[in-house]
Amino acid sequence: MLEYWPWLVAMGVLILGSAFFSSSEAAWFYLRREDRRKMAQGNRAQRMAVALLDDPDRLLTAVLFWNLVVNLAYFTIVSITSLQLDRDGHTTLAGSFAVGSLLVLIGLSEMLPKSLGVLKPQALTALFAIPLSVMVRLIDPALPGFRVAILLSRRVLWPGFQPEPYLRVGDLERAVKLSTTDTALLEQEQVILQRIVLLSRIRADELMRPRTQFTAFRPPVSLADLEGRMTPSGYLLITEPDNDEVASAIDLGNLSSVPTEHLEYHAEPVVCVPWCATVAAVLEAMRQRDRRVAAVVNELGETIGVLTFDDILDTIFTRSSSRSQRLLKRVPIRREAPGVWHVTGMTSLRRLTRRFNVPRPPSKSITVGGVIQEVLERFPQPGDVCRWGPFQFRVLDVPDRGPLTVEMTMPEARESQA
Numbered sequence: 017m018l019e020y021w022p023w024l025v026a027m028g029v030l031i032l033g034s035a036f037f038s039s040s041e042a043a044w045f046y047l048r049r050e051d052r053r054k055m056a057q058g059n060r061a062q063r064m065a066v067a068l069l070d071d072p073d074r075l076l077t078a079v080l081f082w083n084l085v086v087n088l089a090y091f092t093i094v095s096i097t098s099l100q101l102d103r104d105g106h107t108t109l110a111g112s113f114a115v116g117s118l119l120v121l122i123g124l125s126e127m128l129p130k131s132l133g134v135l136k137p138q139a140l141t142a143l144f145a146i147p148l149s150v151m152v153r154l155i156d157p158a159l160p161g162f163r164v165a166i167l168l169s170r171r172v173l174w175p176g177f178q179p180e181p182y183l184r185v186g187d188l189e190r191a192v193k194l195s196t197t198d199t200a201l202l203e204q205e206q207v208i209l210q211r212i213v214l215l216s217r218i219r220a221d222e223l224m225r226p227r228t229q230f231t232a233f234r235p236p237v238s239l240a241d242l243e244g245r246m247t248p249s250g251y252l253l254i255t256e257p258d259n260d261e262v263a264s265a266i267d268l269g270n271l272s273s274v275p276t277e278h279l280e281y282h283a284e285p286v287v288c289v290p291w292c293a294t295v296a297a298v299l300e301a302m303r304q305r306d307r308r309v310a311a312v313v314n315e316l317g318e319t320i321g322v323l324t325f326d327d328i329l330d331t332i333f334t335r336s337s338s339r340s341q342r343l344l345k346r347v348p349i350r351r352e353a354p355g356v357w358h359v360t361g362m363t364s365l366r367r368l369t370r371r372f373n374v375p376r377p378p379s380k381s382i383t384v385g386g387v388i389q390e391v392l393e394r395f396p397q398p399g400d401v402c403r404w405g406p407f408q409f410r411v412l413d414v415p416d417r418g419p420l421t422v423e424m425t426m427p428e429a430r431e432s433q434a
Contacts, residue, residue, distance in 0.1 A: 044068065047138070061145045068145070230253060238279065338363070349371055
């Protein structure tokens, strides 16, 4: 039986090679965006691992090619060994050897390594980065040929194949409509779908925290500057060293320990978005850059507000979410008497018209305070009265800085009831 040992040793080496490529495939493509960002600032092996993902098609093609080569070599040796055993009169042993070799390959070269790759992606990618980089470079000369073969096979076998389009807002709207007849879909899920669709229609300046509703600190920033209080948004906003434009932010809730000095060293840059961008576009920009705070800027590049990831989640998942409730701890529209409501100036016109089920009159503004200024063509004063469509506003309180309080009535509704 000594003549079989070289073949068995070769099979063991090939099993390790197959396990290496199987584990690499799972580990590299299981890395999260946050893992890649951290590894990009790590040691040489970690940076090399992240660099391989710059061209994922190249990486996947190389891994699958080498894994195929190793598996073919493995089964070739299994076939040679099984035939030799059969010729030597060990027919039963030859059959058991072939089946056992297949099970060993599935268990030790596929299932176990891929499970490890999913569980420990950062550690394995850093460990395998150098050898896998070498294997990828070895296959580089053949990559153009592989790509041409893939293209030709797609044209011949599936000439009408079209890539599946990304999910569009219209698809979600149709899902909401269809869900009305689907009793299996809970009411709460339907409401959340509607709110997700609404993100593509709400502008960033309609949901943001205005400049008057947050405090930003100019570096250097120390723990004493917070005066022992958590910021209302949960984020510490830091400006540029030489101006008041918001440049970075710290998620105070996720800090394991808060340093006493130079908190700006722990901040991450914010995403800058124009005031007219939709909230859906802002959320996508946050996701792509792995950020949790967006600075909303006007056409002059000045920061007019901030929008946090938590604000967007609150809009999606909180029942009756509103900016007034979130920032002022006040209900945006409160009934005071029959036909009379108190409204905050921060209340959006979208919420107002939806609440009373009336068409939205034309206006360049997005809030009640804005439309009052637009109609009056000046800063409002207590006692000012103006009309906007079916609504009549009477200004009750105008603070020095902050949203005003308005008494709202609907005269046309009173006349129709009379």
